[in-house]
Amino acid sequence: MKKTTIADVARYANVSNSTVSQYLNKRYEYMSTETRKKIEEAVEALQYRPNLMARSLKQKSTFTIGIIVANIIHDFSTKIINALEAEFDKKGFHMIVCNSADNPKKEREHVETLLEKQVDGLIVFPTGENQNLYIRLNQQKMPIVFIDRFIEDVAIPAVLLDNFSAMDMAVEQFQKQPLAIVTTSLALPITPRVERLEGFRQALRKRDLPIDERYIKNGDPSEIEEIFNELFALEQPPRGIIAANDRIAQELMVYIKKHNLHVPDDLQVIAVDDVPYAKFITPSITTLQQPILPMAQKSAALLLAKIKKEQLPHEPQLYRFTPILMERDSTI
Amino acid sequence: MKKTTIADVARYANVSNSTVSQYLNKRYEYMSTETRKKIEEAVEALQYRPNLMARSLKQKSTFTIGIIVANIIHDFSTKIINALEAEFDKKGFHMIVCNSADNPKKEREHVETLLEKQVDGLIVFPTGENQNLYIRLNQQKMPIVFIDRFIEDVAIPAVLLDNFSAMDMAVEQFQKQPLAIVTTSLALPITPRVERLEGFRQALRKRDLPIDERYIKNGDPSEIEEIFNELFALEQPPRGIIAANDRIAQELMVYIKKHNLHVPDDLQVIAVDDVPYAKFITPSITTLQQPILPMAQKSAALLLAKIKKEQLPHEPQLYRFTPILMERDSTI
DNA sequence: CTGTTAGCGCATTCAC
């Protein structure tokens, strides 16, 4: 019942604890082939498993990293988690996954507990509200990488979509006006939401199209249907609409079906995030796919470099990834 | 740079380590309000954070549990992970999430490392291949709960769908014959796949319908298109088809669009797992929704009970959950 | 109420 320890193995093999420790760390030069064999047998016989916590306590490294996603409900979050898991698994790291649910307090608490658990590094989708916390951690050289979002004036690298190019690419696809964009709530200044709306405005400006804030909307999922109602009650209903993320895209699909809107003739549609149904729904939906795998790989690589203290001298703060346009029937 | 420890706090506050430890564990009865205040200040001034690993080493409990999903690619897995995260978060537990990718060797390795990291318990989607491992762990009283699948002759509770009722409900919905079912690869005897095919056979038998194995198929995602080709090349193509999980459902949707099959007139469709697009695609798809939240709650509760040694005397081994039928246009 | 002591399981000098 009681766990077998290194001492049990040592006793069984008739050697000292430290020799067993050497063996476990594969420093075989420090022992005879004979003792090595004895220890091998003892480990097998006793079904010995080292206690990595005790080891970590000594070595100050746990081979586990903390992930804090802002909202596990988004498709993008789960896809990133999956990709990160694959990356870190290759390097022998485990991930503790937490959800801040876009709640800065929960975010802070998770960060603290994760640090108390001595994780080697942190990957977080920041809510945007804990600047001081991150500034402090950064000073303490805690390895951190942001994904999807960043915090102004905090020198922590962030991996995210090039939201401005994305919106430019989107606007470029539409043939008719007016254009609208809808995203989830801006109650917090969340990077992709802010940037996508701003990118939308820039793309219109660049083309000398009028910017009318009545066509630039945001709201909680529960309010989205009402938002669409308002949009389509305007004297000039939108002829093209950008769903700024997968949640909005889904609401839009429901709305389109319910009100029997004709895509793309009456309304053209582009969704950010390559939702799985985009290609087989009728009509198929044009999307801006985030390059999940490269983004996850970059994040993992950045974090691992920091953990190994391979700090690049002048590392950029923002790593922006260009989306992949999947042209389909909703923008023909 | 060096982490501040309990000793630093003790020195700063002019008390002993153990008094600080008492304070940290909120055993305030054992100290004067004065010293309590002093320690409070010291903790604040030094920005002290306890090292939970050191604590765990002593107390033999880490408040982290290991999750091993068989295939993170399935919608069901990520939904369960999300629900579990919420449950365990409530109780102050963290989760280390691993993916075995349906590879028994990876599964075993993850189990071992997780144990070495001293997780308090394990929730796993077993591949089905490591009976001996689980039997051993169960003897050692390691708290474990299976989800979605179980292993024969291993006394570990499993939370899963009532696949037999599910198939009966599905068959009941169809109005025309012949009926077919397709699931992912049976290279490994994975519970839901085996049970859904068997449940399908039972449902046919019960209704005195012929059982023709040519209509009961399985294969890797890459082979699915070919499987549909075979199915629809039969002298009597299926008039109703069950997609036994979300991956198959997606392949089926693509196939239907590509070959312009008419649902539900030519072909009726039911999918297991309530895929997000089911309600807004045209025609909408009838699904058998797995009750994710109750399943996650049950699993978490079972595991936590085991961890707290509240072992029920005669706990059942299998907790089967009835699916929720979402009747939509694909089976009208 | 507070301090002393002795581990938790392992790694690492440093003598032998």
Place this chain on the structure above:
DNA sequence: GTGAATGCGCTAACAG
């Protein structure tokens, strides 16, 4: 080559 001693940071008796 091998072992005894020390400490990682914290908790838990047990004295005082």
